[in-house]
Amino acid sequence: MIKIKKTNFFFLIIYSLANTFLTLGILYIVNKTVANKELVNNGLAIPFFSFIIFSYLLNIFFQKKIIRISYDFVYDSEINITNSLKDITLIRLNSLGTERIHGILEDIRVFIFLPGVITNTLNSLLLILLCIGYLFSLSIMGAVVIVLLISIISYLYFSMSKKLSAQLLDLRNSNDDFNKFTQDILQGFKELKISAARQYNLSHNFIIPNRNDAKETDIYISNSFSAINVLSQYGLYFIFGVILFVLPFIGIVSIDKVVSFIVILLFMSGPINRIITMQNLYMRIGVSQKRIRKFLKEVDISATSDKQPAVSSPLSFNILEFSHCVFDYDSFTLGPINLTIKKGEVIFIVGGNGSGKSTFINLLTGLYTPSTGKVYLNGGDISNNIEGYQNLLSTIFTDNYIFSQNYDNYQIKKNAKYIEYLKMMEMDSIIKNDDDSSVRRKFSKGQSKRISMILALLEEKPLLILDEWAADQDPHFRKYFYENLIPFLRQQGKTIIAVTHDDKYFKHADRILKFEYGKIIQDIAVEKEEDSAIVNI
Numbered sequence: 429m430i431k432i433k434k435t436n437f438f439f440l441i442i443y444s445l446a447n448t449f450l451t452l453g454i455l456y457i458v459n460k461t462v463a464n465k466e467l468v469n470n471g472l473a474i475p476f477f478s479f480i481i482f483s484y485l486l487n488i489f490f491q492k493k494i495i496r497i498s499y500d501f502v503y504d505s506e507i508n509i510t511n512s513l514k515d516i517t518l519i520r521l522n523s524l525g526t527e528r529i530h531g532i533l534e535d536i537r538v539f540i541f542l543p544g545v546i547t548n549t550l551n552s553l554l555l556i557l558l559c560i561g562y563l564f565s566l567s568i569m570g571a572v573v574i575v576l577l578i579s580i581i582s583y584l585y586f587s588m589s590k591k592l593s594a595q596l597l598d599l600r601n602s603n604d605d606f607n608k609f610t611q612d613i614l615q616g617f618k619e620l621k622i623s624a625a626r627q628y629n630l631s632h633n634f635i636i637p638n639r640n641d642a643k644e645t646d647i648y649i650s651n652s653f654s655a656i657n658v659l660s661q662y663g664l665y666f667i668f669g670v671i672l673f674v675l676p677f678i679g680i681v682s683i684d685k686v687v688s689f690i691v692i693l694l695f696m697s698g699p700i701n702r703i704i705t706m707q708n709l710y711m712r713i714g715v716s717q718k719r720i721r722k723f724l725k726e727v728d729i730s731a732t733s734d735k736q737p738a739v740s741s742p743l744s745f746n747i748l749e750f751s752h753c754v755f756d757y758d759s760f761t762l763g764p765i766n767l768t769i770k771k772g773e774v775i776f777i778v779g780g781n782g783s784g785k786s787t788f789i790n791l792l793t794g795l796y797t798p799s800t801g802k803v804y805l806n807g808g809d810i811s812n813n814i815e816g817y818q819n820l821l822s823t824i825f826t827d828n829y830i831f832s833q834n835y836d837n838y839q840i841k842k843n844a845k846y847i848e849y850l851k852m853m854e855m856d857s858i859i860k861n862d863d864d865s866s867v868r869r870k871f872s873k874g875q876s877k878r879i880s881m882i883l884a885l886l887e888e889k890p891l892l893i894l895d896e897w898a899a900d901q902d903p904h905f906r907k908y909f910y911e912n913l914i915p916f917l918r919q920q921g922k923t924i925i926a927v928t929h930d931d932k933y934f935k936h937a938d939r940i941l942k943f944e945y946g947k948i949i950q951d952i953a954v955e956k957e958e959d960s961a962i963v964n965i
């Protein structure tokens with residue numbers, strides 16, 4: 429999922445190779461000129477300036493491409509990850525927590541440096557290798573000593589910096605916790621605002637310790653990096669000393685080759701320093717990659733899903749059957765549910781708190797998959813076409829949510845049905861125009877539920893599922909809902925399944941399902957008599 433395209437990778441390698449050879453050409457000319465002490469008229473001036481100009485133009489061209497590759501990579505990954513989020517099951521999302529997801533999106537941002545890191549690393553490694561080759565061509569023993577010294581310094585450097593990776597992972601994890609606290613501040617803003625004690629505890633027991641720990645880890649990481657950078661820097665100076673004072677002294681490198689050795693090493697110090705300073709980025713990218721991998725494994729997303737809704741002929745709804753359906757949380761089991769729902773029925777679901785009503789709604793809407801048993805639509809297993817099945821439902825959950833934009837296939841503007849439903853839901857005195865934004869502002873809870881109902885009806889789906897929809901309505905509108913709205917919707921041919929505690933209105937249902945401890949303990953057909961109905965629960 430977080431992968432650099434093969435063509436782009438190939439492109440980065442080509443650029444690195446070309447750039448390396450041009451840079452090496454420049455080094456070769458400088459070295460040749462200095463070593464031969466023929467600063468003028470040695471015929472190398474034109475190739476030298478041509479190399480510089482060509483290398484400059486190459487860099488301008490490729491850098492633009494690299495920036496494009498970096499941003500494509502990060503922005504495409506953001507699209508892929510957010511698309512994949514839709515594939516997480518509800519139960520998994522609840523266990524993950526949204527702060528993890530914010531943390532992962534931050535992790536993706538680190539990858540903006542990846543293409544630059546790849547080209548710089550390849551470029552630097554190649555330059556170092558070619559310089560070493562050059563050293564070998566001048567003096568094998570001298571080159572062996574230099575390679576040995578560089579290897580010792582690199583070993584020290586990498587073994588020290590490797591230890592920092594665990595610290596960096598800790599830092600990212602404690603930033604996830606910090607995201608959790610900021611989420612608590614924003615989502616529990618009112619609850620915090622009215623309690624000084626809560627504010628104090630959140631700040632002193634959680635945020636301050638978390639930020640202090642993170643700060644110390646961050647400082648430790650930066651200090652360690654700067655210490656190992658300095659060590660590498662001075663290690664290089666040490667090698668210069670060895671070239672200047674030791675190698676000629678013990679006769680490994682002749683005096684006339686010392687200048688070449690120094691020029692080559694000076695040249696190598698650029699790429700070596702670049703690799704050293706990039707160590708920080710290697711680790712950040714590595715840690716982010718680890719976190720993203722772990723996240724994707726946990727959410728069990730194997731493929732992106734930017735798919736169009738199925739275009740196969742729309743399903744119709746005649747009959748829905750639950751056959752021995754069971755769904756388990758750790759400490760609660762729903763089912764086994766055996767139930768048949770027929771087209772046009774108005775079913776009320778009742779039961780005490782925690783009896784399993786909302787869990788059943790999640791099963792009914794396909795958000796939960798039964799651990800055993802099957803759900804059949806018109807005789808066919810819904811798991812074979814869950815999207816087609818869900819396309820038959822309009823659902824308003826207890827904690828209804830109105831999206832910031834219209835993601836549905838209907839328009840609000842100039843939609844006669846919208847105006848009709850606005851009146852029907854007694855919202856026409858509150859919303860005065862048909863702008864889409866007019867339904868997406870802050871409303872009172874009861875009003876927001878009415879807006880959700882308008883939007884649900886505009887979907888024109890045969891099944892309407894409501895979880896305690898009327899609970900937030902005032903007595904007048906609650907009465908209107910049961911006595912007028914439900915009969916109207918029934919007349920329209922809708923099948924309605926509503927979770928409710930309003931026993932006063934049970935008579936307006938065709939059937940009442942009573943839940944207790946996760947089981948349907950009563951399935952009662954409401955007997956209708958002339959104008960009234962008898963319901964005994």
Ligand SMILES: Nc1ncnc2c1ncn2[C@@H]1O[C@H](COP(=O)(O)OP(=O)(O)OP(=O)(O)O)[C@@H](O)[C@H]1O
Pocket residue numbers: 522757758759760779780781782783784785786787788
């Ligand atoms: N995500 C979850 N993880 C674990 N247990 C859960 C989860 N959601 C609900 N439960 C548990 O499952 C049981 C049934 O919960 P459910 O929300 O279905 O009840 P309900 O009948 O809708 O209750 P209420 O009338 O209070 O809304 C409860 O014991 C609840 O604590």
